[in-house]
Amino acid sequence: MSHTATTENKASVAQNIGRIARKQSNQSACGTDLAEPTWDFDRIPGYGPGASARDIIPLNAPTQGTLPAEYREASDEELHQRIQAAKDTLQDKLVILGHFYQRDEVVQLADYVGDSFQLAKAALAHPDAEAIVFCGVHFMAETADMLSNPNQHVILPNLAAGCSMADMANIDQVEDAWEQLVEIYGDEADAEGRVPLVPVTYMNSSAAIKAFCGRNGGIVCTSSNASTVLEWAFERGQRVIFFPDQHLGRNTAKAMGISLEDMPLWRPNLPLGGNTEDALERAKVILWNGFCSVHKRFTVKQIEQAREQYPDVRVIVHPECPMDVVDAADESGSTDYIRKAVEAAPAGSTIAIGTEINLVQRLAAEYPQHTIFCLDDVVCPCSTMYRIHPGYLAWVLEGLVAGEVRNRISVDAAVAEPARVALERMLAALPAVRS
Structure with missing residues (x-):
């Protein structure tokens, strides 16, 4: 595993992928077809080459016509x-x-x-x-x-x-899950006025699911304000269902002191999401079985290798990464948090970052006084971006x-009308300032 801040950091990801395809670089990419023109794979059903290539795309996903x-x-x-x-x-x-x-x-x-x-x-x-x-x-x-x-x-x-990730939770599945949970929890508020269940959806979800949250007293969150949003939800509800990203939900709730035993995973194709009624009764946060394919690529082994190569390395990952990766890192935060952390770092810092390659490589080019590299040494951009x-x-x-x-x-x-309600609640839930 070799991390070098040379010509790869000065060129764009697309340029580097072209060099890899022409065998002019010692880096590797997760798909040889990444070097092909974008419009070539617009004709093929799927997300296209990159991190999401193996995810299953819905049959009704929008398609792009031929570019002149x-x-x-x-x-x-x-x-x-x-x-x-x-x-x-x-x-x-x-x-x-x-x-x-x-x-x-x-x-x-x-x-x-x-x-x-x-x-x-x-x-x-x-x-x-x-x-x-x-x-x-x-x-x-x-x-x-x-x-x-x-x-x-x-x-x-x-x-x-x-x-x-957004496609891993469709509105029919969400409404079916809600109906099953309402049968267990009922709809009566407790003595403190908190309803049995509050829906929270990550920004990475369809307008229909945002609307569902708006209609049912819920809210939208981003990786910047997820903890603030969960606090908002627990002021109003006894428990939360969080979709579609299980990792952001788990990492955020765990940091708030909620135990893993109180965070069952909801698998939408199974009765009760694959859980028992007792487990759901005890639940504080019900996590939808979704994930980001970009951030799922990061591993604890990559962090260990980075620390072995650079003993003074600072490891920062996105909270969409799996829990063991977030736990092994020095810090986790949104893309904006990562950018600000790099900006504020003392000159000569060595920083390993676990997020999408375009951002990491751009930061490496913008801050040449640091050694900045992606934890995953395989060039694998977000397929859809x-x-x-x-x-x-x-x-x-x-x-x-x-x-x-x-x-x-x-x-x-x-x-749009009920979705806007949930979005306006999100915009009002300002993330806490982190030092």
């Missing part, structure tokens, strides 16, 4: 110039949001870069923009649409940019210049 040849055949330089020209033409009519996990070639053209919590707030900050182009994944664009004004257009450059190629961004922006709105994401009002 002029965008598929354009060079990186030409696409950059065309995107910038479109931005210059549209000016204040446009705001481009880019997630931390997005490829560098897109991030450098975004007006705002952040995690899902920050970008949700950024969408609110531009009520006069006619178009919000969200360079992220589908649930993020849905959220932006629900928080934006009715006269604003929210655009996802590639409709196939979904989220395998990777679908937002500059060709798609150029296509939707030039459509706007021509007066055509392409790939608009619009959430039905019947879903």
Whole structure:
């Protein structure tokens, strides 16, 4: 296992993958087809190459139409110039949001870069923009649409940019689980006025599930404010059902002092989620059986290897990582927490990071005074984030210049209204300031 801050840190992930495919790099990637053009695998059912490649995609997942040849055949330089020209033409009519996990070639053209919590707030900050182009994944664009004004257009450059974690909990499964749990718990509040069960959904979920939470006294959370949200929920309920990411739920609840025995896992295809009534009666947090394929790749062995190679290494991981990885690390926190930790680190620090490779490599390039590397030495980006190629961004922006709105994401009002309730509760649940 070798971690070097050389040309790999100065090039983008996409460029490094190309070098790996041409055998010009001693690194390895999790899929040889990562080097193929994005539009080639848009025609194939699935999430595409990368960390989520083996996850099962729903049959009704959105698909992307064929990108016109002029965008598929354009060079990186030409696409950059065309995107910038479109931005210059549209000016204040446009705001481009880019997630931390997005490829560098897109991030450098975004007006705002952040995690899902920050970008949700950024969408609110531009009520006069006619178009919000969200360079992220589908649930993020849905959220932006629900928080934006009715006269604003929210655009996802590639409709196939979904989220395998979000797809691990669909609304039918969630409603079925709720019905089974209500049969056990009833719906009567206790002496303190707390209801039997409060639903909490991670931001990485569909608009329909956010709406479910809004209708049932629940709330949305992000990795930035998950503990604040759980505290909010326990003030109002005796227990919580947390979906779709079991790891964020488990790590957050454990840090709050809740025992693992009080956190049963709900498997949606089994009666009572594969649990006994007694176990569910004792439960404090019911965890949905979902996960992030990017963060599932990180292991305790990787941390041990990093410590062996760099005895003074500081290990920071995302709370979507499995519990044993979070326990073995020095710290865990959201993508924004990781970025701020690197920014504040003393010069010459050695930092191993357990999160998506685009962010890690970008931090390594931005802070050359440190030795920064990804715990996983295999280059394996988020499959769906990777679908937002500059060709798609150029296509939707030039459509706007021509007066055509392409790939608009619009959430039905019947879903948006209750989902907005849960989202507004999230926005009010400010994360605690961490030193």
